[in-house]
Amino acid sequence: MASSSDSKGKENKVSTAPKTLLLGRHEIEEFLSMNEALRVVENAFKLKAQGKAIMPRKIYLDLSEYQGDYRAMPAYIDGSAGVKWVSRYQNNRKYNLPAVMAIITLCDPKTGYPLVIMDGTLITRMRTGAAGGIAVKYLARKDSTVIGMIGAGIQARAQLLAISEVLPRIGEVKVFDQYRDARLRYTEEMGAELNISIRPVETVEAATEADIVVATTYATGPVVKKQHIKPGTHINAIGADAPGKQELEADLLSGAKIVIDEIEQACHSGEINVPLSEGYLKVEDIYCTLGEVAAGMKKGRENDAEITIFDSTGLAIQDIVCAKLVYEKAKGREVTTFDFFD
Ligand SMILES: NC(=O)c1ccc[n+]([C@@H]2O[C@H](COP(=O)([O-])OP(=O)(O)OC[C@H]3O[C@@H](n4cnc5c(N)ncnc54)[C@H](O)[C@@H]3O)[C@@H](O)[C@H]2O)c1
Known part of the structure; x- marks a missing residue:
């Protein structure tokens, strides 16, 4: 705070702090495209692989009595410090609310002053989709054209949006969900949005007959089986x-090239967490991180026969770089602001 005096000699405090921005879903929609999310998230993965980010493991607040949980996800990357507070309530369908909801705040790393508070729900969708798109870019066969979606919820939409940005040609998308209405809605909505051929299928096996398989369920047991995955398939394992x-069936993992987003998180809560804890897999079986592949430190796909799996847990750095991009664009615009300490 700076000081000035009025005519009666009374001291007024003049705040030199910037206003704090408050951004809702519409602003995120306006300021963040999937193309930009792909660019900044790929760069974030590279920076992390090069040791240029600080990101403690996310912590969980488990509210199993409500069948929900919260995660706190802090990170410092590329000059930005922030945290995402995100919930997951898998029965929210009955309240007409998304299963995953989040807020993100960025602070000035020099002072800690809160620069922006924003919706993190859409950013979570976009940055997770972007991670899947980057995995497809580096790990799927270049001639991949058929995509099988397991799960037809919110993340299934973001994944397909990102894949459509990185894959030269999508021939067909097959979608399976445990709920018939979910797979029909997905077919109709995504077909119209992306102008591609999408077909609902009635079994997991029909959907996994594909070049790229994307699993986005909240399952707690294997849905995708080894016997249904042909050589050369790439799998995005997003839901765990x-x-x-x-x-995914543990056997499928043990024969595949496993690429993770981050080792501690993946072991704790990613697709590999159950096979590791049950002894089907060892930490040494993990090939590398997606950041190492993107940064050229490790090879991605090496032939047309290997099965590659990207195990995504979702990293705070993905959220912070997307939030930063949104904040930078919003600064010069007419958006809601407030004085944090007045
Ligand atoms: N890796 C990450 O960074 C990340 C980010 C966001 C969400 N997630 C996870 O992804 C999963 C999906 O999230 P969402 O927001 O899309 O949820 P959602 O509820 O919108 O969609 C999930 C869909 O999967 C279907 N499903 C569930 N179990 C199934 C099964 N056994 N077989 C077939 N279909 C099944 C449901 O019917 C639903 O349509 C959740 O587990 C969530 O926690 C991961």
Whole structure:
């Protein structure tokens, strides 16, 4: 605070602090495209692989009595410090609310002053989609054209949006969900949005007959089986992001090239968490991180026969770089602001 005096000699405090921005979903939609999310998230993965980010492991607040949980996800990357506070309530469908909801705050790393508080729900969707898109870019066969979606919820939409940005040609998308109405809605909505051929299928096996398989369920047991995955397939395993969650059969992992987003998180809560804890897999079986592949430190796909798996848990650095991009764009615009300490 700076000081000035009025005519009666009374001291007024003049705040030199910037206003804090408050950004809702519409602003995130306006300021963040999937293309930009892909660019900044890929760069974040590279910076992390090069040791240029600080990111403690996310912590969980488990409210199992409500069938929900919260995660606190802090990070410092590329000059930005912030945290995401994100919940996961898998029965929110009945309240007409998303299963995953979040807020993100960025602070000035020199002073800690809160620069912005924003919706993190859409950013979570976009940055997770972007991670899947980057995995496809580096790990899927270049001639991949058929995509099989397991799960037809919110993340299934973001994944397909990102993949459509990185894959030269999508021939067909097959979608399976445990709920018939979910797979029909997905087919209709995503087909119209991306103008591609999407077909609902009635079994997991029909969907996994594909070049790229994307699993986005909240399953806690294997849904995708080894016997249904042909050589050369790439799999994005997105849904498992908490201890006990699992979408792929353990046998499928043990024969594949496993690329993770971050070792501690993946072991704790990623697709590999159950096979590791049950002894089907060892930490040494993990090939590397996606950041190491993107930064050229490790090879991605090496032939057309290997099965590659990207195990995504979701990193705070992905959120912070997307939030920073949104904040930088919003600064010069007419958006809601407030004085944090007045
Ligand atoms: N890795 C990450 O960074 C990340 C980020 C966001 C969400 N997630 C996780 O991804 C999962 C999906 O999130 P969402 O927001 O899309 O949820 P959602 O509820 O919108 O969609 C999940 C869909 O999966 C279907 N499903 C569940 N179990 C199934 C099964 N056994 N077989 C077939 N379909 C099944 C459901 O019917 C639903 O349509 C959650 O587990 C979530 O925690 C991970």
